[in-house]
Amino acid sequence: MLDRNVxxxxxxxxxxSTGFHLVVCVKAVPKPEEVRVNQETRTLxxxxxxxxxxxxDMHALEMALALRDRYGGRVSLLSMGPPLFVPYLQVxxxxxxxxxxxxxxxxxxxxxxxxxxxxxxxxxERLAQxxxxxxxxxxxxxxxxxxxxxxxxxxxxxxxxxxxTFVTKVSLATSANGDGVRIAGDGxxxxxxDRAIQAEAPSIQVHRELRGxxxxxxxxxxxxxxxxxxxxxxxxxxxxxxxxxxxAEVTVWDAPAVAADPALIGAPGxxxxxxxxxxxxxxxxRRHQIHGTSTExxxxxxxxxxxxxxxxxxxxxxxxxxx
Amino acid sequence: xxxxxxxxGMTTTTRLRSPALAGRSPYPPEEGRGLWVxxxxxxxxxxxxxxELLGKGRMLADALGVPLAAVLLGNRQHLAGLVEEALxxxxxxVLLGMDPLLSRYTTEPYTAAMxxxxxxxxxAILLLGATYDGRDLAGRLAVRLxxxxxxxxxxxxxxxxxxxxxxxxAGFGGGIExxxxxxxxxxxxxxxxxxxxxxxxxxxxxxxxxxxxxxxxLGAADRRVHVLERVVHEGIDLTRAPAVVVGGGxxxxxxxxxxxxxxxxxxxxxxxxxxxxxxxxxxERQIGQTGTMVRPRLAIACGVSxxxxxxxxxxxxxxxxxxxxxxxxxxxxxxxxxxxxxLFKVLPPLLAELRQAERGAV
Numbered sequence: 197m198l199d200r201n202v203x204x205x206x207x208x209x210x211x212x213s214t215g216f217h218l219v220v221c222v223k224a225v226p227k228p229e230e231v232r233v234n235q236e237t238r239t240l241x242x243x244x245x246x247x248x249x250x251x252x253d254m255h256a257l258e259m260a261l262a263l264r265d266r267y268g269g270r271v272s273l274l275s276m277g278p279p280l281f282v283p284y285l286q287v288x289x290x291x292x293x294x295x296x297x298x299x300x301x302x303x304x305x306x307x308x309x310x311x312x313x314x315x316x317x318x319x320x321e322r323l324a325q326x327x328x329x330x331x332x333x334x335x336x337x338x339x340x341x342x343x344x345x346x347x348x349x350x351x352x353x354x355x356x357x358x359x360x361t362f363v364t365k366v367s368l369a370t371s372a373n374g375d376g377v378r379i380a381g382d383g384x385x386x387x388x389x390d391r392a393i394q395a396e397a398p399s400i401q402v403h404r405e406l407r408g409x410x411x412x413x414x415x416x417x418x419x420x421x422x423x424x425x426x427x428x429x430x431x432x433x434x435x436x437x438x439x440x441x442x443x444a445e446v447t448v449w450d451a452p453a454v455a456a457d458p459a460l461i462g463a464p465g466x467x468x469x470x471x472x473x474x475x476x477x478x479x480x481x482r483r484h485q486i487h488g489t490s491t492e493x494x495x496x497x498x499x500x501x502x503x504x505x506x507x508x509x510x511x512x513x514x515x516x517x518x519x
Numbered sequence: 520x521x522x523x524x525x526x527x528g529m530t531t532t533t534r535l536r537s538p539a540l541a542g543r544s545p546y547p548p549e550e551g552r553g554l555w556v557x558x559x560x561x562x563x564x565x566x567x568x569x570x571e572l573l574g575k576g577r578m579l580a581d582a583l584g585v586p587l588a589a590v591l592l593g594n595r596q597h598l599a600g601l602v603e604e605a606l607x608x609x610x611x612x613v614l615l616g617m618d619p620l621l622s623r624y625t626t627e628p629y630t631a632a633m634x635x636x637x638x639x640x641x642x643a644i645l646l647l648g649a650t651y652d653g654r655d656l657a658g659r660l661a662v663r664l665x666x667x668x669x670x671x672x673x674x675x676x677x678x679x680x681x682x683x684x685x686x687x688x689a690g691f692g693g694g695i696e697x698x699x700x701x702x703x704x705x706x707x708x709x710x711x712x713x714x715x716x717x718x719x720x721x722x723x724x725x726x727x728x729x730x731x732x733x734x735x736x737l738g739a740a741d742r743r744v745h746v747l748e749r750v751v752h753e754g755i756d757l758t759r760a761p762a763v764v765v766g767g768g769x770x771x772x773x774x775x776x777x778x779x780x781x782x783x784x785x786x787x788x789x790x791x792x793x794x795x796x797x798x799x800x801x802x803e804r805q806i807g808q809t810g811t812m813v814r815p816r817l818a819i820a821c822g823v824s825x826x827x828x829x830x831x832x833x834x835x836x837x838x839x840x841x842x843x844x845x846x847x848x849x850x851x852x853x854x855x856x857x858x859x860x861x862l863f864k865v866l867p868p869l870l871a872e873l874r875q876a877e878r879g880a881v
Contacts, residue, residue: 408754
């Protein structure tokens with residue numbers, strides 16, 4: 197059953213395939229506050245917007261680097277996008293990642309979350325083949341442009357891996373001798389809790405964010421985690437590493453290189469379609485500007501606030517607008 | 520460091536293994552029938568978003584002329600106490616998927632259970648709340664079913680010519696919204712944030728409403744992740760706040776004035792994503808597409824630039840006041856009243872004015 201080639205050197209010769217292998221999925225996105233809408237054509241103008249590594253993915257990368265620093269192993273970056281993503285992956289290398297891989301093919305374009313998660317899963321499969329295996333895959337909780345947060349769970353499903361989303365902390369679980377790992381608060385009684393989840397495989401303990409709380413989970417490896425935004429403080433890139441990283445090779449894989457099924461990638465592999473674009477901001481607002489000295493402004497605002505939160509509202513609004 | 524020797528017992532390789540590899544969803548569009556709403560529950564208590572979705576689901580189902588089903592997953596004990604409540608929310612049918620492995624939410628048993636229900640009953644549409652667990656489940660389930668998922672919709676409608684579900688999604692940047700549909704794959708899945716739809720004021724139990732348990736089979740293989748501990752305290756509910764004072768990047772980390780203003784006018788403090796990402800405010804106070812959608816009588820946006828991902832969150836506010844130094848900030852396009860000035864100059868006299876009035880009233 198064991199067909200993982202543990203201990204075999206990686207076929208690309210970058211590094212041997214022993215130790216903890218962490219894969220971080222990253223995406224480069226335009227800074228959302230710099231994207232403008234062309235009001236005449238009603239299209240998005242990204243031309244003036246600077247691009248950055250998706251902020252959420254930076255937390256995933258930081259978590260991977262911290263795990264590697266603590267337990268040893270390798271961190272690989274994986275992204276899907278045009279060749280212009282290469283410099284952003286090099287930034288990740290300068291922060292401390294050990295290798296970078298870009299899935300780039302026109303055929304990947306126009307993908308929704310279904311096709312995107314498939315493509316990234318194929319990339320991870322290819323990485324696992326090359327490196328021996330992937331122990332832990334980390335993604336940002338969501339992208340700042342798409343903001344759906346559905347890709348990480350999709351990747352986990354394609355690969356049949358356990359998943360935990362909105363993770364804030366990770367550590368390797370205590371050894372299989374079972375000291376300290378207990379099932380509690382799970383609503384289920386397990387006669388021998390330690391033995392029940394005593395895995396031969398290594399496992400991790402994970403903190404997951406909930407609304408107004410958290411849960412602590414026991415997860416066997418390999419697994420996929422999406423990291424909660426704000427879970428940590430991403431490190432700065434290492435200037436000494438940058439000298440190397442800016443010229444470092446980023447491996448680019450097209451669809452055939454990862455044996456992607458053409459029917460499952462890009463637009464053909466997408467289940468959803470954009471039926472139309474509409475101008476947002478449906479509710480009509482008054483857009484009335486309040487002028488005056490600071491005292492006048494304070495009085496006007498106080499009147500509006502009192503009015504909005506009580507019944508004399510209409511009158512106060514009329515008064516402010518008359519001024 | 521994990522040594523290779525320690526991992527000898529591991530028989531898994533990282534290789535694609537999803538049923539979705541078949542590349543098609545479990546039934547053709549013409550066989551999909553009915554609209555389902557997942558009623559998320561924890562320890563026998565419903566999440567509020569389920570009610571909101573059933574209210575909207577009723578309208579959509581009526582527009583389509585199809586039955587509306589409320590779907591509950593959990594253990595027998597938790598669900599037994601919820602059937603009456605679920606029936607009272609206006610569904611034509613309450614469907615139950617029960618198993619001890621569903622006592623607590625974990626991804627794989629819930630995915631397997633919902634997958635089995637969907638394959639057995641073939642709904643045309645499945646709606647889920649975009650809560651932590653709803654998003655966790657939806658993303659996984661959509662791939663298992665090889666179908667389309669429109670996440671974080673700000674509105675849902677039915678396309679009259681085709682009967683397809685259309686989800687409205689805020690695009691990034693200023694003000695473009697995309698309408699997304701899923702023409703061929705089934706079920707058509709969508710998630711909606713809490714607070715997007717109002718909870719129906721009254722709902723009536725349908726005369727013919729029925730409860731039905733659907734058999735599911737879960738095994739140990741579905742349970743790889745174990746909950747060791749779960750701590751949830753009473754969180755704040757921004758969706759019910761009568762007023763919110765929202766701080767953005769312009770606050771530069773100083774929420775004191777905002778908090779004072781909120782206390783004075785009995786409002787909740789809200790924050791933009793930028794402010795939350797900076798650690799200036801806790802995540803549960805984030806307003807917008809990836810936070811909470813609020814519907815207060817008054818929203819006061821302070822130092823908020825007004826990216827559309829944020830402004831959709833205050834779209835349902837009755838009145839919006841915005842204070843920002845940048846006259847060109849898009850927040851002013853969605854404000855009823857605008858003050859173009861430094862909030863650190865505007866707020867202190869306003870607080871003084873409100874305090875004075877308060878004293879005067881006493």
